[in-house]
Every structure is written in C-alpha cells, then in structure tokens.
Amino acid sequence: MTGRDRPETPAAPGRHDGRGTGGVVEPSALRETMSWFATGVVVLTVTGERVHGMTANAVSSVSLRPPLVLCCVGRSATMHDAITAASGFAVSVLAADQEDTARYFADRNRPRGAAQFDTVACEPGPRTGAPLLAGALAWLECELTTSVTAGDHTVFLGEVVTARRGRGDRALTFFGGGYRALPAGDTRAGD
Numbered sequence: 001m002t003g004r005d006r007p008e009t010p011a012a013p014g015r016h017d018g019r020g021t022g023g024v025v026e027p028s029a030l031r032e033t034m035s036w037f038a039t040g041v042v043v044l045t046v047t048g049e050r051v052h053g054m055t056a057n058a059v060s061s062v063s064l065r066p067p068l069v070l071c072c073v074g075r076s077a078t079m080h081d082a083i084t085a086a087s088g089f090a091v092s093v094l095a096a097d098q099e100d101t102a103r104y105f106a107d108r109n110r111p112r113g114a115a116q117f118d119t120v121a122c123e124p125g126p127r128t129g130a131p132l133l134a135g136a137l138a139w140l141e142c143e144l145t146t147s148v149t150a151g152d153h154t155v156f157l158g159e160v161v162t163a164r165r166g167r168g169d170r171a172l173t174f175f176g177g178g179y180r181a182l183p184a185g186d187t188r189a190g191d
Contacts, residue, residue: 035175043105045130051082051113052112052116069158072150084144090141094133095166098136127143139162
C-alpha cells in the first residue's frame with residue numbers, strides 16, 4: 001500500500017483535525033495541541049531605552065560550546081523591539097510559587113517601561129543590567145548573537161554570559177493550557 005492508498009487516520013471523536021484550507025493546520029489547533037507539551041515558564045527581561053519584561057515558555061538551551069540559548073518572541077510583541085534595541089536579554093526561570101509573577105508579566109494592562117518593575121523584587125544583572133527576578137530558580141544573561149525570522153515570530157539566539165542557580169527545586173510549568181507546579185524530585189541527569 002502506498003502513502004496515497006492509505007486511509008487517513010481520523011481525528012479523535014469530538015475533535016476537529018485542525019486542518020484549514022489546503023491541509024495547513026489552523027493556529028488554534030496548533031496552540032491547543034502544543035498546550036499538551038509541558039514547558040518551563042520564564043520571564044524575559046531587557047534594560048536600556050526599552051526596559052521590559054514578558055512571560056515566555058518558548059526558551060531553550062541550544063549549545064554548551066559556545067553556551068547558547070534561544071527565545072522565540074512574536075514580532076508584534078513589545079519585547080521583540082526591546083530585545084533588538086538592547087542587543088541582549090535576561091531569563092528568570094520561575095519557581096512553582098511564582099504563578100502570580102508569570103500572570104503579571106503576561107498581562108497587557110500592567111505598567112510599561114521601568115514602572116512595571118516597581119512592585120517586583122529584582123536586581124540588575126551584573127553583565128546586561130536587565131532585571132533578574134527575586135525568588136527564581138535560576139537566571140541567565142545573554143548577549144544577542146543572531147536573530148532569525150520564523151513565521152510571525154523571531155528566534156533570538158543569545159550567548160550566555162552569566163548563569164546562576166537559585167535555592168528552590170519546584171518549577172512552574174505550563175501544561176494543558178494552565179500553570180502547574182512541578183514537584184521536587186531527583187534532579188540528576190539520566191544516562
């Protein structure tokens with residue numbers, strides 16, 4: 001049987017298969033499907049003329065040599081132009097008890113500029129000056145090395161110039177469309 005002869009696997013009962021015209025997946029179907037991929041939650045921050053913070057989960061380690069991480073930011077987001085202008089960014093990896101912080105930096109109605117940090121405990125990063133949020137599990141500061149347009153987002157690659165670990169061991173995650181606390185457990189890497 002060739003690929004053309006095989007019947008399509010039907011969508012689960014009560015579920016739309018997510019395809020729009022021409023077989024392309026609809027944005028809402030992709031968002032709903034990807035919500036079942038558990039991710040960590042961070043707040044990206046920048047300093048300079050466009051001081052800003054933004055909750056994100058599209059952040060990943062890329063390379064150890066050189067030390068690189070990436071973050072993906074919508075081109076219409078305030079953070080997009082802020083990272084470009086600052087030529088770098090910081091990452092605060094949120095702890096399980098920081099859901100309110102995640103919601104705050106996701107709220108489009110919060111104050112803009114430096115005022116958005118007035119009620120948030122933070123300190124300037126030693127290399128970038130970007131705010132590092134108190135109580136986070138870990139912090140990174142990155143100097144922008146590359147940016148790549150990818151659909152309606154830009155993938156920003158940053159070389160890690162500082163990395164440090166906090167004291168907690170319970171992470172805030174995003175799964176199934178909501179915030180979840182990842183319990184403490186064995187933090188040793190597998191084989």
